[in-house]
Amino acid sequence: MSPREHLADALRQRCGLTGTHLGCEHGVCGACTVRVDGAAIRGCLMLAVQADGRQVRTIEGAGDDPVMQALQHAFVERNALQCGYCTGGFLLTAAELLELDPDPSREAIREYLSGNLCRCTGYQAIVDAVELAARRLRGQSGTDVALP
Amino acid sequence: MKPAPFAYVRAESFEHALDVLAEHGDDALVLAGGQSLVPMLNLRLVQPAVVLDINALHALSTIDTHAEGGLRLGALVRHREIAIHPVIATRAPLLRAAAPWIAHPAVRHRGTLGGSLALGDPAAEWPACAVALDATIRLASRARGERCVAASAFFQGLYQSDRRADELLVGCEFPRASDDSVFFFRELARRHGDYASVGLAVSARGRPGAWQDLRLVFFGVGDTPVSATACSAALIAGDAFADAQTRLEAELEPRADLWFSAPAKRHLAVQLLRDAWRDLGNPIGGT
Numbered sequence: 131m132s133p134r135e136h137l138a139d140a141l142r143q144r145c146g147l148t149g150t151h152l153g154c155e156h157g158v159c160g161a162c163t164v165r166v167d168g169a170a171i172r173g174c175l176m177l178a179v180q181a182d183g184r185q186v187r188t189i190e191g192a193g194d195d196p197v198m199q200a201l202q203h204a205f206v207e208r209n210a211l212q213c214g215y216c217t218g219g220f221l222l223t224a225a226e227l228l229e230l231d232p233d234p235s236r237e238a239i240r241e242y243l244s245g246n247l248c249r250c251t252g253y254q255a256i257v258d259a260v261e262l263a264a265r266r267l268r269g270q271s272g273t274d275v276a277l278p
Numbered sequence: 279m280k281p282a283p284f285a286y287v288r289a290e291s292f293e294h295a296l297d298v299l300a301e302h303g304d305d306a307l308v309l310a311g312g313q314s315l316v317p318m319l320n321l322r323l324v325q326p327a328v329v330l331d332i333n334a335l336h337a338l339s340t341i342d343t344h345a346e347g348g349l350r351l352g353a354l355v356r357h358r359e360i361a362i363h364p365v366i367a368t369r370a371p372l373l374r375a376a377a378p379w380i381a382h383p384a385v386r387h388r389g390t391l392g393g394s395l396a397l398g399d400p401a402a403e404w405p406a407c408a409v410a411l412d413a414t415i416r417l418a419s420r421a422r423g424e425r426c427v428a429a430s431a432f433f434q435g436l437y438q439s440d441r442r443a444d445e446l447l448v449g450c451e452f453p454r455a456s457d458d459s460v461f462f463f464r465e466l467a468r469r470h471g472d473y474a475s476v477g478l479a480v481s482a483r484g485r486p487g488a489w490q491d492l493r494l495v496f497f498g499v500g501d502t503p504v505s506a507t508a509c510s511a512a513l514i515a516g517d518a519f520a521d522a523q524t525r526l527e528a529e530l531e532p533r534a535d536l537w538f539s540a541p542a543k544r545h546l547a548v549q550l551l552r553d554a555w556r557d558l559g560n561p562i563g564g565t
Contacts, residue, residue: 133286133329136316155279156317157385169387175316176388177309179286180331223384244470245382 137181138162138173141188149189149218153247160246163219164188170226189218197225200263210259212250220246224260232268236261281319288331295332295446296420302328303443309333310354310393313385338392338448341365347454353392353447361386370452372411372461372481376403379463382471395432396447398439398502401473405433406497407463409505410479413452417445424448433502458483462554465498466546468537474498475538478550486560489514494554496547499532506530509551519555519563523548 131140136155141147141164153159155174162173165187192198201221204210211217220243227234227242234242239260240253248256287306289295299306306328309315318324332338338352341363349369351360360366361377380386380394380403394404395415408415408429415432418424421444429450432440441447455461465477475498482492492514494506509526513519532543556562 132283134281134283134319136281136320139280155320157313160382160384163384170384171388172313172384174320175312175385177286177312177316177329177331179288180309180312180333226383241470242383245384 131178133177133179135178136174137164137166137176137178137186140178140181141173141186144178147188147190151215151218153215158247159216160219160223161216163222163246165192165222165226170223187222189222192222192225195225197228197263197267200267201225201228201260204259204263204266205256208255208259208262210251210255211248216246216248216250220248220256224256224263227260228264228267232264234260234264279320281316282322282325284319284326285328286331287328288333289335292335292337292418292448293420295330295335296418296444298328298330299444299446300420302330306330308393308396308446310396311356311389312393313381313389314393314397314399332446343369344451349452349454350449351391351452352449353390353396355391357381357386357389357391357394358383360391369454370411371455371459372407372463372479373452375461375463376407376479379403379465379474379477380471385471391450392447395429395450396439396441398433398437399473400436400501400503401475401477401498403463403465403474403477403479403497405429406477406479406495406503408450408452409433409503410461410481410493410495411452412481412493413450415447416449416451417441418448419445426451430505436501438501456483458485460484460558462557464550464553466550475535476532476543476546476550478547478554479503480554480558482558486558487516494526494551496530496550498535499530499543499547504530506551513555513560519552519560522555523551526551 141150151161153161157172157175164173307326309331338354340352342350344350357380367374413429414426462480465474477497479495492510494510496504508529509522512522512525532540
């Protein structure tokens with residue numbers, strides 16, 4: 131492996147894990163978000179050789195996690211995606227937020243997701259979906275979130 | 279958006295890192311958190327022969343208190359650690375206040391204090407805080423051993439610092455906040471986490487009407503953190519706020535960025551000064 135290869139490229143091209151998307155490749159868009167030893171990071175800003183000996187979790191490996199499942203269902207219900215290019219990054223970042231804070235305010239959700247760009251949704255539905263998932267994970271029904 | 283080829287060296291020890299820098303000098307770039315260096319590599323703004331990865335040097339990841347009660351932070355302490363570590367909140371509250379302003383969570387997980395100081399981006403938070411807190415930056419080289427530089431003398435120009443090519447920035451020391459120390463930190467950007475268009479870090483001791491060691495350090499308005507010394511002298515002397523504002527407007531020479539003209543930045547800097555002065559409990563006078 132060439133040391134100049136970043137982690138997201140290695141995941142996509144060597145591991146065939148194409149759920150990690152590449153948008154800007156300079157740390158602005160968040161589409162390449164993966165979790166390394168639990169921390170959500172930019173896959174384009176870590177060299178693949180730096181992941182030696184670390185646990186890397188991509189969106190492909192996150193589906194059996196209850197927090198992720200709640201987020202995925204809520205994203206579908208609230209139309210929190212259109213083209214889907216940014217979605218994996220949003221889900222991984224939102225999952226980290228809900229692990230740290232099970233009851234975030236809308237402002238806190240927006241702030242935590244501020245490093246992930248979405249050009250389709252205008253973010254409102256994404257914040258709605260994270261809020262809904264959080265509510266369900268806290269054992270509340272979530273049905274009182276009014277549909278527009 | 280792929281880096282040009284480089285040789286990757288993972289420092290196995292502190293001495294090894296200094297050896298690599300001694301051998302390669304300017305041809306080597308140090309990889310700490312990589313949140314500025316890797317974008318620069320990807321964009322080919324830099325094309326080093328050697329990338330020296332210091333992440334395995336765990337001795338540089340420590341947060342210690344030193345004899346006089348100040349803080350000694352290793353170069354590899356990550357932004358997130360500064361945001362959540364209890365000793366930071368009590369001993370260096372300005373750092374605690376500034377950390378959440380840095381970029382986004384994923385960047386704060388990786389980015390480091392030392393990397394930010396060594397790069398010296400004029401819109402970054404840590405250089406301004408280091409100057410406002412009168413911090414001391416520690417550097418080491420194989421040829422000359424360790425030396426310390428006052429933060430106020432470290433930042434010399436746009437991405438230019440007192441660090442020499444064979445030196446590793448190993449950490450930063452912050453004096454202990456005294457009982458009457460107060461701080462203020464705020465920045466203005468179009469989107470939370472973007473580089474500040476204008477920011478202000480303030481450190482002072484005392485109380486309204488009796489301030490001393492008032493340091494007003496603006497960032498995003500020059501090639502380095504900018505200490506507004508004439509403005510702070512006016513405020514310490516008890517001059518009217520309007521007079522201090524005039525001093526500030528005279529001593530800042532901001533350059534336009536993508537969003538704000540130079541006069542707009544000067545205006546924003548005055549607003550931040552006003553926020554800070556009010557936040558510290560001072561009367562502003564006729565607005």
